[in-house]
Amino acid sequence: xxxxxxxxxxxxxxxxxxxxxxxxxxxxxxxxxxxxxxxxxxxxxxxxxxxxxxxxxxxxxxxxxxxxxxxxxxxxxxxxxxxxxxxxxxxxxxxxxxxxxxxxxxxxxxxxxxxxxxxxxxxxxxxxxxxxxxxxxxxxxxxxxxxxxxxxxxxxxxxxxxxxxxxxxxxxxxxxxxxxxxxxxxxxxxxxxxxxxxxxxxxxxxxxxxxxxxxxxxxxxxxxxxxxxxxxxxxxxxxxxxxxxxxxxxxxxxxxxxxxxxxxxxxxxxxxxxxxxxxxxxxxxxxxxxxxxxxxxxxxxxxxxxxxxxxxxxxxxxxxxxxxxxxxxxxxxxxxxxxxxxxxxxxxxxxxxxxxxxxxxxxxxxxxxxxxxxxxxxxxxxxxxxxxxxxxxxxxxxxxxxxxxxxxxxxxxxxxxxxxxxxxxxxxx
Numbered sequence: 508x509x510x511x512x513x514x515x516x517x518x519x520x521x522x523x524x525x526x527x528x529x530x531x532x533x534x535x536x537x538x539x540x541x542x543x544x545x546x547x548x549x550x551x552x553x554x555x556x557x558x559x560x561x562x563x564x565x566x567x568x569x570x571x572x573x574x575x576x577x578x579x580x581x582x583x584x585x586x587x588x589x590x591x592x593x594x595x596x597x598x599x600x601x602x603x604x605x606x607x608x609x610x611x612x613x614x615x616x617x618x619x620x621x622x623x624x625x626x627x628x629x630x631x632x633x634x635x636x637x638x639x640x641x642x643x644x645x646x647x648x649x650x651x652x653x654x655x656x657x658x659x660x661x662x663x664x665x666x667x668x669x670x671x672x673x674x675x676x677x678x679x680x681x682x683x684x685x686x687x688x689x690x691x692x693x694x695x696x697x698x699x700x701x702x703x704x705x706x707x708x709x710x711x712x713x714x715x716x717x718x719x720x721x722x723x724x725x726x727x728x729x730x731x732x733x734x735x736x737x738x739x740x741x742x743x744x745x746x747x748x749x750x751x752x753x754x755x756x757x758x759x760x761x762x763x764x765x766x767x768x769x770x771x772x773x774x775x776x777x778x779x780x781x782x783x784x785x786x787x788x789x790x791x792x793x794x795x796x797x798x799x800x801x802x803x804x805x806x807x808x809x810x811x812x813x814x815x816x817x818x819x820x821x822x823x824x825x826x827x828x829x830x831x832x833x834x835x836x837x838x839x840x841x842x843x844x845x846x847x848x849x850x851x852x853x854x855x856x857x858x859x860x861x862x863x864x865x866x867x868x869x870x871x872x873x874x875x876x877x878x879x880x881x882x883x884x885x886x887x888x889x890x891x892x893x894x895x896x897x898x899x900x901x902x903x904x905x906x907x908x909x910x911x912x913x914x915x916x917x918x919x920x921x922x923x924x925x926x927x928x929x930x931x932x933x934x935x936x
Contacts, residue, residue: 517640518840521916524633525909532912535559536625536904537607543596543614543621547573547652547661552594552624556649559628564635565647572666575658576649578628579672580635585643588922589675590915591858592627593620593653602898617900619683619876624649626681626911633916641923646672652857655705657818659860669863677829677922678861678869681911684849685894687875688882689906692837692914693849694872696830700823701750701778702785703855708733708773708796709812710760711805717765724803727760730771732799733811734758737775740791745784752778752853753788778853780822789815823859826868833870836921840914849873854895874911876902 535555544552553574557567565578601608601615609615616622631647648668652658662668669675687693710733712726734755745751753775760771775792779785796811837846862869883889893900 517637517920518917520637521633521913524636525629525912525916528629528632529909532625532629532908533904535628536621536908539594539621539624540601540605540607540616541609543601543609543616544594545598545614546595546654546656547658549574549594549651553649553651556594556624556628560631560647560649563628563631565631565645568671571668571671572651572658572662574651575662575666575668577662577666577668577672578631578647578649580631580638580645580647582638582644582923583642585641585923586676587644587646587673588919589646589648589678589861590627590630590919591648591650591659591678591680591861592623593650593658594624595620595651595654595656595658597654597896599896600898603901604899605901615898617897618654618895619900619902620653622683622876622902622904622907622911623681626908626915629908629912630915630919633912634919637916637920641920643923644673645919645923646675655816657820657857657860659857660818663860663863674863675861675867677826678858678867679833679915679918679922680858680869680871681874681915682856682871683876683902683907684873685877685892685900686888687847687873688877688879688886689875689903690841690879690910691845691847691875692841692872692910693847693875694825694830694834694837694870695849695851696825696827698780698822698851699825699849699871700851700856700859701752701780701853702782702822703820704777704785705816706775706777706789706792707814708775708792709814710771710773711800711809711811712767712769712771712803713805713809714769715767717767720767723767724805725767726771727768729799729803730758730760730773733773733795736795736799737792740788740795744791745787749784750778750780750853751784751788752776778855780851782819785819820855820857821859823856823869823871824862824865825870829868829870832921833872833918836918837872837914840917841910847873874907876907878903879906
């Protein structure tokens with residue numbers, strides 16, 4: 508089957524728009540990298556996103572939730588399709604050898620949200636320019652607080668996102684991939700990301716002189732026992748057929764060589780496919796903390812204090828029917844060989860919140876972001892690929908942005924699918 512003239516012209520138009528506007532949005536990518544912001548306090552980024560979305564032709568609302576931005580383009584009758592990009596950075600030094608590196612030494616975009624943010628108004632610009640080819644409502648969301656703050660739920664619950672702008676018929680998002688070459692995309696159908704939770708544990712003891720330890724109860728030793736025992740929860744208490752991760756990310760305590768401290772702090776992350784497994788891990792943590800504290804001779808008043816983050820990032824399940832439909836578009840735009848099947852990961856992604864517990868079909872796809880010269884002819888890496896949240900994770904912008912905007916614009920057109928243009932049939936031909 509050959510593409511009809513109308514749709515071939517449409518795809519050519521998308522690519523021409525992307526080429527013409529790329530320099531502007533590349534500079535936006537650089538700007539976001541140089542001025543990263545954290546959590547739910549993305550004030551500068553949000554202002555710039557709002558301005559760019561207005562430039563793209565959308566009606567814009569700021570302060571949705573905290574610093575979230577919602578942009579709407581109503582273009583006749585039809586479905587409402589949401590496209591989301593997160594915009595917060597990480598409290599991590601930016602060590603990337605790139606001219607867009609942030610030089611303040613404290614904050615950086617080592618999860619690629621700067622690229623997500625630059626692509627959001629770029630797709631909006633293309634949709635506005637192509638509005639004669641679709642019908643419905645495009646809802647673009649610039650979300651804060653993805654990195655551990657559940658910014659999605661803040662926008663949806665506190666900001667009443669769906670009540671104010673309409674519950675979408677489908678929701679899409681990208682996440683840059685640290686393992687796929689730029690020019691490719693990856694899709695996991697069904698379960699794609701884990702439930703994630705952060706847990707803080709205060710481990711108490713009885714302080715004293717390091718040279719006279721028998722008069723103290725050493726919380727550092729107790730914390731060491733806890734860490735060791737925690738590692739047996741997944742290996743010995745969770746069924747091997749389940750998915751579970753328990754990592755101790757930080758241990759903080761003490762001030763001087765010769766002082767036994769009063770307290771040690773532990774910071775944990777727990778990951779699982781289901782909430783039932785998460786609850787099982789928490790019960791084991793509580794049991795071990797009490798038992799080890801008692802074994803150390805502490806009274807119950809000094810047993811460890813366990814604090815869970817007040818919310819859970821739910822597991823993310825990509826809607827299979829939506830994934831199949833979008834996969835066909837990606838294959839038509841990029842070529843079937845450029846669309847990869849991805850496994851589920853135990854990363855957390857609050858994009859799961861947009862699903863409203865399964866009432867809205869969602870799809871978060873991986874966007875290859877590694878320079879193609881990092882791979883050999885067989886597709887294997889020829890050098891170390893910095894992972895997400897690494898100080899040197901540095902997406903390759905040229906091909907990544909072009910691929911992401913072209914493919915996402917085509918996917919939005921397919922889902923909006925105004926005036927009967929058979930985008931998925933023709934682009935996958």
